[in-house]
Amino acid sequence: MGRAARFDPMDSVKVPLKHQSALVAVVCMVVDGGFVLLDREPLPQTLVVLFLTLAVDAMLAGPARLSLWVAAAQAAVPVLVLVTIGNGIDSNDAGLLIAGYRAGAWLRGGPAYAALGLLSASLVTSMILYDYDVLYAVLVAGKGALLPWLVGRYTTARRAYLAELEKRSAMAEKDAKAAVTKAITEERGAIARDLHDVIIHHVSAINLHAGAARLGNPHGDPKLTNSLRAVETSSRAAMVDLRHLLDLLHGEKPEGARQPGLGNLDELLDGVRAAGIPARLEVRGQHRDLPESLDVTVYRIIQEMLTNALRHGDASGVTVTLDYAPDSLTVASENTAGSGDDSGSVRRGLVGIRNRAGMFDGRTRSGLDPDGRTWRTTVTFPLEAS
Numbered sequence: 001m002g003r004a005a006r007f008d009p010m011d012s013v014k015v016p017l018k019h020q021s022a023l024v025a026v027v028c029m030v031v032d033g034g035f036v037l038l039d040r041e042p043l044p045q046t047l048v049v050l051f052l053t054l055a056v057d058a059m060l061a062g063p064a065r066l067s068l069w070v071a072a073a074q075a076a077v078p079v080l081v082l083v084t085i086g087n088g089i090d091s092n093d094a095g096l097l098i099a100g101y102r103a104g105a106w107l108r109g110g111p112a113y114a115a116l117g118l119l120s121a122s123l124v125t126s127m128i129l130y131d132y133d134v135l136y137a138v139l140v141a142g143k144g145a146l147l148p149w150l151v152g153r154y155t156t157a158r159r160a161y162l163a164e165l166e167k168r169s170a171m172a173e174k175d176a177k178a179a180v181t182k183a184i185t186e187e188r189g190a191i192a193r194d195l196h197d198v199i200i201h202h203v204s205a206i207n208l209h210a211g212a213a214r215l216g217n218p219h220g221d222p223k224l225t226n227s228l229r230a231v232e233t234s235s236r237a238a239m240v241d242l243r244h245l246l247d248l249l250h251g252e253k254p255e256g257a258r259q260p261g262l263g264n265l266d267e268l269l270d271g272v273r274a275a276g277i278p279a280r281l282e283v284r285g286q287h288r289d290l291p292e293s294l295d296v297t298v299y300r301i302i303q304e305m306l307t308n309a310l311r312h313g314d315a316s317g318v319t320v321t322l323d324y325a326p327d328s329l330t331v332a333s334e335n336t337a338g339s340g341d342d343s344g345s346v347r348r349g350l351v352g353i354r355n356r357a358g359m360f361d362g363r364t365r366s367g368l369d370p371d372g373r374t375w376r377t378t379v380t381f382p383l384e385a386s
Helices: 013-040 043-061 064-083 093-106 110-129 133-216 222-249 264-276 290-311 343-358
Strands: 279-284 315-325 328-337 363-368 374-381
Touching: 013 043, 013 093, 043 064, 043 093, 064 093, 064 110, 093 110, 093 133, 093 315, 110 133, 110 290, 133 222, 222 264, 264 279, 264 290, 264 315, 290 315, 290 328, 343 363, 343 374
Parallel strands: 279 315
Antiparallel strands: 315 328, 328 374, 363 374
16 A cells, blocks of 8 residues: 655645735736737737746746745846837836745845845836936835835734744643643642541541441440441441542552442442441333443432431431433432431532533432422433433
């Protein structure tokens, strides 16, 4: 197989420039050629001047690196016509203007000034040969050579200035993004340190004290022993989640590490049951695999639902329902509301659920049923139709 052609982003600029240069050359040929024909001079002289004019105007379609030679050719034609044919016939006036602009826009240093000198000398010489005085000749050179040359210089300088502004803007945007990234990284580092130094320390202490209390009471109340064991299990699970969170905050993701998902629901429900609260799971519809990020989100939402039921519900338990539809997944929990003041923590829990659901265009509904006692939270996620 042949090698694929490499894409050059400048090609999309070069092609339009070539087209424009060709168009400028054609317009100059039409305008200058038209004036030559309108002068109505004898046919032999007209044909010679027309040939010279069209030839040098056609050179305007050439590459920028030849601008000095194009200017020299344009400058030579008026003088050559006056010396060989005489007065009374126009030649390449439009071509001279465009050659001056090209020299100012595309040439630098010595070649640019050489082109300006050639064009100016041609116009001054032509005016003197036409018997005009020197001042008039200089003014014509300023209008026909210097002014287009300066416009070309200005256009290029302005283009370079705008490119520099765009470059600086891009660099400033890049620096701003880097500063934001650095600030986020530092803030994550501070949060990670606080989690490690404070939260993990306390959770570890809870685990150790619960274990010590359970071992120190081998023949005690079985319910108390089960509760202490549940505290140990929950605290160890919390330690695993916290350490995983620390890895995420530090930008690390150890191989094989993954966040819990719907496959870990049984462990989550067992933890609630161990605390003495009945927890039930109902699955409806045809089970289907979810994207990993959505799977983790649904798990965390159910975790928050169970936490709210433990904190603010009574001892009758909580029911979690997973309802799989062809184009959606509905997660719901219901429990009997307790009698305590739970408005603040409930609101925070529901905000967390709503925010997690919103990341996947999920819709959240929560509140008391018409009986005034059953609290129901429902989250519906859209899925691709199966």
